[in-house]
Amino acid sequence: xRQAGRYLPEYRATRARAGDFMTLCQTPELxxxxxxxxLARYPLDGAIVFSDILTVPDAMGLGLYFVEGEGPKxxxxxxxxxxxxxxxxVDPEARLDYVAAALRLIRRELAGRVPLIGFAGSPWTxxxxxxxxxxxxxxxxxxxxLYDQPALLETLLAVLADSVAAYLTMxxxxxxxxLMIFDTWGGxxxxxxxxRFSLDFMARIIEQLPREYEGRRVPVILFTKGGGQWLEAxxxxxxxxxxxxxxxxxxxxxxxxxxxxxxxxxxxxxVLYASPEHIRERVAGILEDFGAGSGHVFNLGHGxxxxxxxxxxxxxxxAVQAISxxxxx
Amino acid sequence: xRQAGRYLPEYRATRARAGDFMTLCQTPELxxxxxxxxLARYPLDGAIVFSDILTVPDAMGLGLYFVEGEGPKxxxxxxxxxxxxxxxxVDPEARLDYVAAALRLIRRELAGRVPLIGFAGSPWTxxxxxxxxxxxxxxxxxxxxLYDQPALLETLLAVLADSVAAYLTMxxxxxxxxLMIFDTWGGxxxxxxxxRFSLDFMARIIEQLPREYEGRRVPVILFTKGGGQWLEAxxxxxxxxxxxxxxxxxxxxxxxxxxxxxxxxxxxxxVLYASPEHIRERVAGILEDFGAGSGHVFNLGHGxxxxxxxxxxxxxxxAVQAISxxxxx
Numbered sequence: 140x141r142q143a144g145r146y147l148p149e150y151r152a153t154r155a156r157a158g159d160f161m162t163l164c165q166t167p168e169l170x171x172x173x174x175x176x177x178l179a180r181y182p183l184d185g186a187i188v189f190s191d192i193l194t195v196p197d198a199m200g201l202g203l204y205f206v207e208g209e210g211p212k213x214x215x216x217x218x219x220x221x222x223x224x225x226x227x228x229v230d231p232e233a234r235l236d237y238v239a240a241a242l243r244l245i246r247r248e249l250a251g252r253v254p255l256i257g258f259a260g261s262p263w264t265x266x267x268x269x270x271x272x273x274x275x276x277x278x279x280x281x282x283x284x285l286y287d288q289p290a291l292l293e294t295l296l297a298v299l300a301d302s303v304a305a306y307l308t309m310x311x312x313x314x315x316x317x318l319m320i321f322d323t324w325g326g327x328x329x330x331x332x333x334x335r336f337s338l339d340f341m342a343r344i345i346e347q348l349p350r351e352y353e354g355r356r357v358p359v360i361l362f363t364k365g366g367g368q369w370l371e372a373x374x375x376x377x378x379x380x381x382x383x384x385x386x387x388x389x390x391x392x393x394x395x396x397x398x399x400x401x402x403x404x405x406x407x408x409x410v411l412y413a414s415p416e417h418i419r420e421r422v423a424g425i426l427e428d429f430g431a432g433s434g435h436v437f438n439l440g441h442g443x444x445x446x447x448x449x450x451x452x453x454x455x456x457x458a459v460q461a462i463s464x465x466x467x468x
Numbered sequence: 469x470r471q472a473g474r475y476l477p478e479y480r481a482t483r484a485r486a487g488d489f490m491t492l493c494q495t496p497e498l499x500x501x502x503x504x505x506x507l508a509r510y511p512l513d514g515a516i517v518f519s520d521i522l523t524v525p526d527a528m529g530l531g532l533y534f535v536e537g538e539g540p541k542x543x544x545x546x547x548x549x550x551x552x553x554x555x556x557x558v559d560p561e562a563r564l565d566y567v568a569a570a571l572r573l574i575r576r577e578l579a580g581r582v583p584l585i586g587f588a589g590s591p592w593t594x595x596x597x598x599x600x601x602x603x604x605x606x607x608x609x610x611x612x613x614l615y616d617q618p619a620l621l622e623t624l625l626a627v628l629a630d631s632v633a634a635y636l637t638m639x640x641x642x643x644x645x646x647l648m649i650f651d652t653w654g655g656x657x658x659x660x661x662x663x664r665f666s667l668d669f670m671a672r673i674i675e676q677l678p679r680e681y682e683g684r685r686v687p688v689i690l691f692t693k694g695g696g697q698w699l700e701a702x703x704x705x706x707x708x709x710x711x712x713x714x715x716x717x718x719x720x721x722x723x724x725x726x727x728x729x730x731x732x733x734x735x736x737x738x739v740l741y742a743s744p745e746h747i748r749e750r751v752a753g754i755l756e757d758f759g760a761g762s763g764h765v766f767n768l769g770h771g772x773x774x775x776x777x778x779x780x781x782x783x784x785x786x787a788v789q790a791i792s793x794x795x796x797x
Binding site for chain 2: 277278279282283286287326327328329330331365367368385386387388391407408409410412413414417421444446
């Protein structure tokens with residue numbers, strides 16, 4: 140998950156200097172600065188480029204903007220079939236070079252200390268924002284499209300999958316050593332629709348990615364919020380690891396997916412509101428649930444909340460580093 | 469799920485006459501009127517009393533009110549341990565008699581045509597509103613309580629469970645022939661916390677309910693939105709049936725719970741945005757997934773959306789009545 144963010148005062152300072160969120164994302168020096176802030180504060184094992192999943196639809200011409208307190212919006216949401224059919228696969232080198240520039244800069248600054256993670260949104264998740272015009276709770280427009288015109292929705296998802304594949308490939312060339320696909324909204328689908336409209340298009344992305352670069356494996360992590368019911372299917376999509384939210388027991392998940400994939404997760408971000416003592420207990424619980432052996436990347440089960448005390452995030456990281464060695468004998 | 473609601477013009481007319489939502493709930497004649505509206509329009513197999521899950525915390529003195537477009541709020545949310553410890557088990561006869569009066573009226577008006585369903589919110593779900601002060605996305609206050617002071621949270625949940633048990637018992641005496649417990653927010657918990665803080669307290673309610681009244685079984689339906697991962701545990705809580713949202717395949721759910729409980733569900737309410745033809749296809753799909761035999765109550769997987777065309781709801785009900793007989797040979 141994103142490591143930088145509003146819970147850090149140093150992030151809020153850079154964000155204020157940038158003026159608005161899009162400038163922060165589109166200015167490589169600023170994106171690099173906020174990417175490195177959590178690493179200066181905490182002994183983390185990885186860095187994740189600071190960006191936003193909606194840069195891809197923005198590059199497709201939808202006009203992304205942010206309204207304070209309301210989340211992301213598009214100036215030109217997809218309102219009819221013609222708008223969907225007009226969309227072409229994005230050329231990331233031409234339209235998203237600012238992300239590549241940020242990755243090159245961050246990679247240089249990291250100087251090999253920790254691996255750098257790149258990411259993108261899943262086609263289904265991007266489609267929710269593109270069709271609804273912003274955040275949604277019920278997804279009335281997109282679900283009407285799904286239930287009434289599934290072939291047209293597949294046309295949209297295919298263009299998005301190929302765009303995301305090109306975008307993630309560019310990220311690898313620019314320095315990303317691990318890739319993560321965020322499917323924030325796959326969990327609002329029926330099991331069959333999840334496979335058809337979310338998972339299959341994530342598999343289509345993974346098929347197109349370079350799985351080795353400069354002689355090293357480029358692992359891909361797949362995360363569907365609310366995907367606990369479909370882990371077996373997710374484990375067959377070609378990814379190296381699955382991200383888990385907190386509604387699944389990580390030990391059960393490990394038994395279900397076996398050795399096919401590693402697991403990332405899965406602390407409820409709300410645990411960080413608790414006292415450091417209780418944070419440590421919950422961290423220990425997850426490490427024990429996973430058990431001995433490799434294949435676990437400790438992480439939150441979703442993004443960190445803006446109101447979290449940075450010292451509490453620190454307590455979590457400290458607990459992981461203190462407790463996890465006993466599971467890796 | 470609630471059958472009456474804003475999607476019906478006749479409901480909106482009664483609601484306008486009532487002035488505000490609480491008056492509608494608290495005036496037995498008006499609650500009876502809106503309860504019967506869907507039955508006048510559609511060939512339904514059951515009636516569900518029109519009320520709100522938050523009548524119980526209101527009766528406990530929290531002061532429920534509704535702000536247009538913002539959902540329910542409490543004048544006196546639970547802000548500290550003292551406020552929680554001050555709460556006593558509600559006396560439904562004294563504080564919630566308007567619900568009993570509505571049930572008596574509806575039961576008389578129904579004159580045995582269809583069974584009457586009563587309902588209440590789960591203790592965990594009621595606690596989310598009581599501690600947060602209204603609707604929430606992240607449940608920061610309640611989860612802080614859970615992670616830092618679990619015993620205090622259990623004190624609150626126990627008082628709520630005993631209050632809900634008394635309330636549902638009163639509903640049976642007033643004419644409710646089936647009871648439903650709505651756990652709208654149990655799905656935001658970890659599996660272990662779901663059992664400890666939501667399911668166990670629903671089981672505590674069920675233990676206290678009259679399971680027979682006037683010589684007839686009083687079936688209890690348990691519904692946790694997002695509960696698809698824990699159906700086996702839910703099936704052991706003492707209920708007669710489980711409600712399913714649409715993120716689980718009902719045929720799979722049937723195999724998992726076996727003969728222990730009947731199943732209710734599980735059409736995505738957003739299917740009702742689609743054309744009647746596509747609605748029929750989706751209804752047929754669920755009936756086929758469940759398969760032959762008894763033990764299925766067709767229903768939406770959550771509440772009907774206010775923007776739905778009443779004719780589309782009609783198309784769904786017609787499809788169920790046309791297609792389901794072939795599965796009951």
